[in-house]
Amino acid sequence: MKSIYNSLLLFVFLTASINTFADKKPSEKLNILFITVDDMNWDSPGIYGNKIKSISPNIDGLAEGGIRFQHAYVQSPNCSPSRGVFQSGLYPHTSGMRGFYFVDLPHETLPQILLKEGYYTGVINKAIDSSFSPDFDDTWNYYDKIDGKEKRIPSTYYKHMNKFFSEAKKNKKPFYGVVNIADPHKLFYNDPGTQKEGYVNHPPSIIYKKNEVEIPEFLPNHPKIQQEITNYYNSVKRADDCLGAVLASLKNAGAEKNTIVIFVSDHGMALPFAKSSCYQNGVKTPWIIKWPGKIKQNTVEKEMMISAVDFMPTVLDILSINKPEHLQGISFLPTLEGKKQKQTELVFTEFNENAGGTPRPIRGIHSKKYNYVFNSWATGDLIFKSAAQSHASYKTMKQMAQTDIDVKRRFDYLNHRAVEELYDLEKDPNALNNLIDDPKYADIVRQMRGEMQNWMENTDDYLLTAFLAKEDKAKLAELMAKEEKEAYFRASSLKWKRHKNTSGKTKGHTKLYIVQ
Structure with missing residues (x-):
């Protein structure tokens, strides 16, 4: 009799648990906001050692509110192949995203899985480079292309993010939002040609002078190189301004407390011996995650090595969604939860x-x-x-x-x-x-x-x-x-x-x- 009673009690508990999960409001489910900057070197933000005054207060503030990884990498040092790894969980030569063409991928991407799980998926800027198929409707509920002359302006990102958050709320769904900030991709602020592109009309909030920046050790000392590096750091500053606008929009939407914010660069700076190389300055990236109420503030992870191929399994683990067996990375959710896990020794x-x-x-x-x-x-x-x-x-x-x-x-x-x-x-x-x-x-x-x-x-x-x-x-x-x-x-x-x-x-x- 006691066994029957216990079984009945267990059934009632499980039924209540299932119903509780099923009845959970979309607004209570975790949102994922994945923010990338374009061509920013891993050590350009202040929180990663840059000594230029006030270069990245928004990146630094995000890091102080969560965890930053000291040994984080992307798999590929150029745009579309790098971004393809985040969305597929596969190395470029495995997925086929070796170059800048569309691929007939036989597996579902991360946004496609989340779409089926009831998430509102969206990509703001670089939808092409964030997708395997040219048919965006199979992957994204929302996709916005930002005009070239507008994609270096903080207010542009604020406007587009407001629209995305509003649409997700209107559809009563949690969101997976990918926003790709154009800076500090070439052309840099004040580079030759920026007047024609319109970029020079939208300066960063602080404009640095040549005597305020240092040439990286992997480049020779010359006034023209010094000027290009100065232009680069002014573009880093403008990227940080744009990040501030994205985070302000998230706060305005009232979604801060229930959103995991993940910040990376797609690869290193667009200079010789960095972008398009498999050296550290080509593939190492700043990687910051803010998870309110879960990750201890101002955490610095100095041991665990992570890379882009680990992004998809980690996000699926965070959201308690089954991971496909073909994924080539590992979830580092235990590290985010402050638990010990087997260390990754090598990144490819x-x-x-x-x-x-x-x-x-x-x-x-x-x-x-x-x-x-x-x-x-x-x-x-x-x-x-x-x-x-x-x-x-x-x-x-x-x-x-x-x-x-x-x-x-x-x-x-x-x-x-x-x-x-x-x-x-x-x-x-x-x-x-x-x-x-x-x-x-x-x-x-x-x-x-x-x-x-x-x-x-x-x-x-x-x-x-x-x-x-x-x-x-x-x-x-x-x-x-x-x-x-x-x-x-x-x-x-x-x-x-x-x-x-x-x-x-x-x-x-x-x-x-x-x-x-």
Whole structure:
């Protein structure tokens, strides 16, 4: 009799629990607000060590209200491939988002899952780069494209966020909102060409002068480079202004207490040896999470290594939604809850091709102490191609190289690299001294090679064949010739995210990329 009574009691308890969850108001469910800035280096905010006065009060304030990670990374150092990892939980070579084209992904993305779970999904700015399919209606309830001349203005973000929050409230749904702040992407504030673009008409709240900023160690000292760096930091300041507007809109919507705010940069600054590289300045990112009432304020996580591939499983765990088995990252929810969890020792990164479709495949491994890089294209015959070549620092380095032997050596290395690289980050955080042939590091090199091969095998990386032939430059050149041919075919046939690429205009292309 007692057993029957206990069973009945358990049934009543479970039924009440289920009903309580089912009856939970949408407004009581957790919202997710995912904020990205474009091309901001990991150490640009004040909270991450930048000494420029008042450079990032809004980023710093967000960090002081939650947790900031000291060892956080993205998987790819260029826009669309990087953003694709956050939304898919897959490495770029696995999902197929290797470049700037749309992909026929056989799995549901994070917003698609949340859409089915009753969330109101929205993306403000960069909907194209946040999506795998050109049919946004399958992914987003709400998507807003911000005009080029408007996307550097705080009031623009305030207006668009107000509209998004209002629509979510009107639909009586919790929200998953993705807002992509355009700064500090090129063109920087006061760069040549900004007058035409209209950006110069909307200055940051503080304008810094050249004597207030320092040139990063990985670039040479020159007045023109100093000016470009100054312009960059003024754009960092304007990005922080825009973040302030987004957070003000969240507060205005009355959703602060029930919203988890996640802040990252999609990759490093748009300068040589940063963006489009698998060095620390290409793939390390500021990563801040504010979870009111859950995460202790001003928490600094110095041990756990996280990366973009971990974002989707973590968000699904936070929301108590079942995770698909194909996800390649791990949830770091236990860390957010202040619990101990097994430490991630290594982060794997990759670059495949630039926005124009030119392939220059790179793979990287990051530990807290070392950075290993494999450049499959670096046989001596090819030159690295990136957007930085169009801007002041690259052009100035090229000019300086004609008379300065040290700059020439550095400039030549920028263009040609080495097949393998190893850097001791404790001694050389800016990747200036390649230790790949230093006998003192032979054991580390051997370990990193093994880790790289295992990861490439486990993730079915198309670059594995090249990695296994890394000591045969003739073989690498042959494989790169094949890769360039395939890349040109993709550029000339697929539905592209940019209006032109290496094959010309992309208008009219409808075919999506399918992972073979």
